[in-house]
Amino acid sequence: MDMKATKKKLGMKERYRALTRDLGWESSYQDKDAIFPYVNYEGIKVHDWDKWEDPFRLTMDAYWKYQAEKERKFYAIIDAHAQNNGHLNITDARYLSALKIFLQAISPGEYAAHKGFARAGREFPGVGTQVACQMQAIDELRHAQTQIHAMSNYNRYYDGFHAFADARDRIWYTSVARSFFDDAMSAGPFEFMIAIGFSFEYVLTNLLFVPFMSGAAYNGDMATVTFGFSAQSDEARHMTLGLECIKFMLEQDPDNLPIVQAWIDKWFWRGFRVLGLVSTMMDYMLPKRVMSWREAWEIYGVENGGALFKDLARYGIRPPKGWDDAEKAIDHMSHQFMLGLYQWSFGTSFHSWIPSDEDMDWLSAKYPDTFDKYYRPRWAHIKKLKAAGTPFKNYGLARLCQCCQLPSVFTEPDDPTLTCHRETVYKGEKYQFCSDGCKDIFDNEPEKYIQSWLPMPALFSELGGDVGAWMNWVSLRDGDDNGDYDGSTDQKHFNEWRGLATSNL
Amino acid sequence: MSTVFIALQANEDTRPIIDAIALDNPAAVINRQPAMVKIDAPDHLVIRRETIEEQVGRPYDLQELQINLITLSGNVDEDEDTLTLTWNS
Numbered sequence: 192m193d194m195k196a197t198k199k200k201l202g203m204k205e206r207y208r209a210l211t212r213d214l215g216w217e218s219s220y221q222d223k224d225a226i227f228p229y230v231n232y233e234g235i236k237v238h239d240w241d242k243w244e245d246p247f248r249l250t251m252d253a254y255w256k257y258q259a260e261k262e263r264k265f266y267a268i269i270d271a272h273a274q275n276n277g278h279l280n281i282t283d284a285r286y287l288s289a290l291k292i293f294l295q296a297i298s299p300g301e302y303a304a305h306k307g308f309a310r311a312g313r314e315f316p317g318v319g320t321q322v323a324c325q326m327q328a329i330d331e332l333r334h335a336q337t338q339i340h341a342m343s344n345y346n347r348y349y350d351g352f353h354a355f356a357d358a359r360d361r362i363w364y365t366s367v368a369r370s371f372f373d374d375a376m377s378a379g380p381f382e383f384m385i386a387i388g389f390s391f392e393y394v395l396t397n398l399l400f401v402p403f404m405s406g407a408a409y410n411g412d413m414a415t416v417t418f419g420f421s422a423q424s425d426e427a428r429h430m431t432l433g434l435e436c437i438k439f440m441l442e443q444d445p446d447n448l449p450i451v452q453a454w455i456d457k458w459f460w461r462g463f464r465v466l467g468l469v470s471t472m473m474d475y476m477l478p479k480r481v482m483s484w485r486e487a488w489e490i491y492g493v494e495n496g497g498a499l500f501k502d503l504a505r506y507g508i509r510p511p512k513g514w515d516d517a518e519k520a521i522d523h524m525s526h527q528f529m530l531g532l533y534q535w536s537f538g539t540s541f542h543s544w545i546p547s548d549e550d551m552d553w554l555s556a557k558y559p560d561t562f563d564k565y566y567r568p569r570w571a572h573i574k575k576l577k578a579a580g581t582p583f584k585n586y587g588l589a590r591l592c593q594c595c596q597l598p599s600v601f602t603e604p605d606d607p608t609l610t611c612h613r614e615t616v617y618k619g620e621k622y623q624f625c626s627d628g629c630k631d632i633f634d635n636e637p638e639k640y641i642q643s644w645l646p647m648p649a650l651f652s653e654l655g656g657d658v659g660a661w662m663n664w665v666s667l668r669d670g671d672d673n674g675d676y677d678g679s680t681d682q683k684h685f686n687e688w689r690g691l692a693t694s695n696l
Numbered sequence: 697m698s699t700v701f702i703a704l705q706a707n708e709d710t711r712p713i714i715d716a717i718a719l720d721n722p723a724a725v726i727n728r729q730p731a732m733v734k735i736d737a738p739d740h741l742v743i744r745r746e747t748i749e750e751q752v753g754r755p756y757d758l759q760e761l762q763i764n765l766i767t768l769s770g771n772v773d774e775d776e777d778t779l780t781l782t783w784n785s
Contacts, residue, residue, distance in 0.1 A: 202775070246772040246774055247774050248774060257759065257763055260763050261763060397769075400766075401767055404731065404732070405731060408730040416731055420705050423766045424705075427765045430768070431768075434771070438771075495769050497698070498769065498783050501698055502698070502771070502783050502785065505784060
């Protein structure tokens, strides 16, 4: 880049003040409470909105300049990817399962975050906050668009990319991410900021984006590296907004502490459950792996999360309630979830597979205390069934957690041989949960979560339990989009086309 | 002690910036990963405009960092001359 740095007439701090606070005014025709009706009911007390400041001090004029530069870089590479058979340069087509999950579950989440920040920018009275939320709303819309655009090139060649919008609304595993964002968007503006700005952006996105983009680079996927880095260049600003917002609430009034702590407890656990999908991607779906889920958790969970909560201890904040249970789950969750995805692969719009012997050796090196003891024997059994012509398929429907909407495939924190299951009876109806964390969230706001749309009950209530009709409804083409990678059209096409690309036959 | 970090895309724009960060932060550790460079430092990291300008050989606006930034950790403070990351530990 060769961008000319011009001499500023105003210093950065003065410019920021002029282009944020000086744009605000005191209303005279309307009462302030009527203009900002949602800012008080959550109980957060704010005495001085001017104390909120974006530490990057980014103003709208600079924002447009840098975002335009990011877009130019992005489209230059996306064009090059499409012009140079980029779809054949990936390690192998197994890698695409990670992308399909991303497109079906995460990109729509970016769009949801866009709507949420547009709303938060309107509902907060502080001008600095309004400007930062406005920028983030535009960023999130850009992320959804660039991701869909980048992955559309794969849709020309491979299965499972064609109906991400239907998948987002209707398929079972996407409802995990969808319910996370719907839960945040239907909360008040301050809780929304903790949910997305703090918990998701600050505590968890490093675990989602950084290994994902390095993984894409390792696996030859230039398109995803590009949209990932382009999006991630905005994330540093989003994380900073989330952290500033939490410090602002805690500094404004000591009464805010217990409210903020309860949201941190809730949203850490909600986010951790969404990352279950990421753990399978890192440990199983990348043909060439960057680091294990456990290693990523050490860097971005233990080390970075630990530093953050140590810093916030000065306000009286403690690490989230589910922190210890999360640590106990790390060496198990990717294996338990991948076994789930494999046995229900008739209902996924991506492929899963039995790990090769070499993959299993890698997993046992990365998980020396758990893989050989608990999970290798199960894969070995499943492999034997497949060789005998009776592959393991589970056509029973999973019991879903009423809160996170994942199938209850996870085990007790202290006993990896016992499936964790909790239930609550509320107004005569029984509700099921995958963990103490999810049950606590429900018990605290039952009227919210009894309204959840759950995909497995919907199969019966909306389609009478007809799996074929359900596949049509979610736009899943049986035999093409779903099932084992071994023998799939994606595998066949990739091998044929790669052969054509490297020979003259 | 807590670790602050900043991660930048590995490209021609960031090569002199990473050199400048290394010069200004003797305690920093530079980790080169696929397509990115992650710089860790104990408790505190400072990025100075002047040092970057010496490395790139032209005037530099610190906000240009936004273009190649991947992630960071720590409390941020930025003005026209410096960007600092700090953990209170």
